Amino acid sequence: MxxxxxxxxxxxxxxxxxxxxxxxxxxxxxxxxxxxxxxxxxxxxxxxxxxxxxxxxxxxxxxxxxxxxxxxxxxxxxxxxxxxxxxxxxxxxxxxxxxxxxxxxxxxxxxxxxxxxxxxxxxxxxxxxxxxxxxxxxxxxxxxxxxxxxxxxxxxxxxxxxxxxxxxxxxxxxxxxxxxxxxxxxxxxxxxxxxxxxxxxxxxxxxxxxxxxxxxxxxxxxxxxxxxxxxxxxxxxxxxxxxxxxxxxxxSRFDALWAEVVRHVEAVFAAMEGGPVAVERFADGTNAVRLILPRAPGDPAAFAARAQRLGLKLPPLAGDRMTVKFNESWLAAEPAALARKLRELAE
Missing domain, CATH: 3.40.640.10 (Type I PLP-dependent aspartate aminotransferase-like (Major domain))
Incomplete structure (x- = not known):
């Protein structure tokens, strides 16, 4: 997950x-x-x-x-x-x-x-x-x-x-x-x-x-x-x-691990550019960004089930957006694959 x-x-x-x-x-x-x-x-x-x-x-x-x-x-x-x-x-x-x-x-x-x-x-x-x-x-x-x-x-x-x-x-x-x-x-x-x-x-x-x-x-x-x-x-x-x-x-592993996490996340966000899910960064942020969907999900239960099938653990939605955190679990999927999963949330 x-x-x-x-x-x-x-x-x-x-x-x-x-x-x-x-x-x-x-x-x-x-x-x-x-x-x-x-x-x-x-x-x-x-x-x-x-x-x-x-x-x-x-x-x-x-x-x-x-x-x-x-x-x-x-x-x-x-x-x-x-x-x-x-x-x-x-x-x-x-x-x-x-x-x-x-x-x-x-x-x-x-x-x-x-x-x-x-x-x-x-x-x-x-x-x-x-x-x-x-x-x-x-x-x-x-x-x-x-x-x-x-x-x-x-x-x-x-x-x-x-x-x-x-x-x-x-x-x-x-x-x-x-x-x-x-x-x-x-x-x-x-x-x-x-x-x-x-x-x-x-x-x-x-x-x-x-x-x-x-x-x-x-x-x-x-x-x-x-x-x-x-x-x-x-x-x-x-x-x-x-x-x-x-x-x-x-x-003992933290600095090297998080250097890799930051590089990986940048590649994920780059792969999401132009897609249906927008990434909003905070100018004074750390490991949290806001994801903005094209519209608020009409069926929250179906949205949650889709995220589960995609292997994504999500925070609560606030209308058409949610604030998410990145961490080393993101390394489990290649950047393009994870970007595709996040785009599929909007379908």
Whole structure:
């Protein structure tokens, strides 16, 4: 099945078990102890270097990692966190920063997936003018943004906001769950993307083949003792080495794999030119594009059945269009063959 929905060719339980068995068949993999030591420690060192940071720590879930990140950066005294109105923090974590961290999220809106340095300056001034003492504890930036078609926040905006943050002593956090995909598409190195931020979050399961998990990366002084918080908040899994082993393997192949994916996708889109299905790209996009059909399907059930016969996993339609993602599953068909399948959706 070629997925137009996911960020990777997701592994079945059988495929994941076979991959993990193969990766550990030499008997050299060392287990961790509640997330410390062994294969987890080795992976943490590898991913920290990849992101240009001193230290990285594996967490079982992103929700837990983000909460701990805010506690590390913003403290525990009810600080305000600047977030994007349509981003992950404000919409997809059950307001856990407020419920568990006593933080107040301040949602900002801007063009596309970003907001502006002027918005940040405005909120810093607003907090300073409050009759009851208030402060901005952290600026949280998500890039790319899942809810906004995988679009990027923008390096220019980030640089301008970082300058304001430095001036006012406000730490910055990158929700970079899919940042390696952004880097693969733009050519920016992960270390350069991560550089302006005090802490960086990266998912391990969305496209690095791990069964669960994520990492926080930043200065060692921030992260060396964070495992206490990880365990206090219920994240002290007995062993996390399967996630580390799987992610380490995918990371070692990721750059070459995604260079091939990007070349392949360009050939697919070139083969679709002039056909009945139009491709609309986002100027600030990553691995998501919009496909536009000649007309909205009259029979959605028949359309879904046609996609199934063609071996395509599709996202929901919005009238005559749908936002799709490309990933390594697209490599399963030659560009001309995949372009033909996508054209057949319009029949």
């Amino acid at each position: 070629i997925s137009l929905v996911d960020d990777a060719a997701l592994l079945s339980p059988k495929e994941m078990a076979e991959r993990l068995a193969s990766l550990t068949s030499d008997g050299k993999t060392v287990s961790d102890y509640y997330g410390n030591g062994g294969a987890v420690e080795a992976f943490e060192a590898r991913i920290a270097a990849h992101l240009g940071k001193e230290r990285a720590v594996v967490f079982p879930t992103g929700t837990l990692a983000n909460l701990c990140a805010m506690r590390l950066l913003a403290g525990t005294d009810n600080a305000r966190i600047l977030v994007h109105r349509d981003g992950h923090f404000f919409n997809d974590a059950g307001d856990n920063l407020a419920a568990l961290g006593r933080f107040t999220m301040v949602p900002l809106a801007g063009e596309g997936a970003g907001f502006e340095a002027a918005d940040v300056e405005h909120e810093i001034a607003r907090a300073a003018s409050a009759r009851v003492a208030a402060r901005i504890g952290c600026i949280a930036i998500e890039s790319p943004s899942r809810r906004i078609d995988g679009r990027r926040f923008g390096s220019g905006r980030i640089a301008a906001i970082a300058e304001v943050a430095r001036e006012h002593g406000v730490p910055m956090f990158l929700d970079g769950a899919r940042m390696l995909i952004e880097c693969a598409v733009t050519g920016q190195s992960p270390a350069d993307m991560a550089a302006p931020f005090d802490l960086v979050y990266l998912s391990l399961y969305k496209y690095l083949d791990a069964p669960f998990g994520c990492v926080l990366a930043g200065e060692a002084a921030l992260l060396d003792d964070v495992y206490h918080q990880r365990r206090a908040y219920g994240g002290g899994l007995w062993q996390m080495w399967p996630a580390a082993v799987m992610a380490q393997d995918k990371l």
